[in-house]
Amino acid sequence: MLDRLKDIVRKTSINVCIVNCGGCNGCDIELVACLSPRYDLEQYGIYLQNNPRDADVLLLTGAVTEQWEDKLHRIYTKVPEPKVVLAVGNCPQSGDVFAQEGGRVSAPASNFIPVDAEVCGCPPRPDEIISAVLAVVPKAMVAKGHENKKIKDNDS
Template sequence: MQRLERNWNTAIERIKTWARTNSPWVVHFNSGSCNGCDIEILAALTPRYDLERFGVELHGSPRHADVLICTGPVTRQARDRLLRIYEQMPEPKFVVAIGSCAISGGVFQGCYNIVGHIDEVIPVDVYVPGCPPRPEAIIDGVVKLLGKLRPSPKPVIEEPAG
């Protein structure tokens, strides 16, 4: 019975991994930017660029999202909301920082209301630089993240231990 349960759990984990790598759900959070990056994210979702062809879907709820896309520097007002959104996401969760402001503070660096950039508050997996980054760069960042999500192939012939 325990062997069946272990195999069943392994199968469920494989199905979850497959689903996440082939159709990640994304939630977007603007932590205080000028909205330039937000416009480019929307452009990446239009039929011209069609980010959905990679299986990526934008959702409004962090409870169902696999990927958090962040734009802008972290303001004092947005810090707690950003942490709450990140904590509401199920494991495994991934973060993409889009734009110069999210990565380094950009033009807002040193402002009185800025706490810092995204990776000072939550861990970031992929960075997409630019002010604002082009839709192609955003798609490239998401594709790189999808590459991180895919498990590495197992060797056909395994080396003997010892």
């Protein structure tokens, strides 16, 4: 019964797993703000999911430190197909401040896993993050054959 309920909820929602691969936590704080009543990310049927095996979307923050190079790919392989990767903040794209002064980071994250979309900013604002998720993720998931009725309805 509970498994069936879980299946129904998953088919009508987008589950996002956040991975901080070495940043200052500034972007993560903005992501927490997305869940607050002011921005209310869940009103769009988008939920945080700690287990990558149950996620639809991998949302990256951070500049990919040396320790994350292998781990990032391992986590990516655990997310079931079709999966979408969204890189949030300047760090996963360029390393931002961590790449300066000889910092030992390995950004861009796209060197290690395929990235479907990026949101610039240091950090980006919550409304920019939510707009990116809503603009990119449903289309990307449909393009990848996701059987999600809600996503198809929203897209048409």
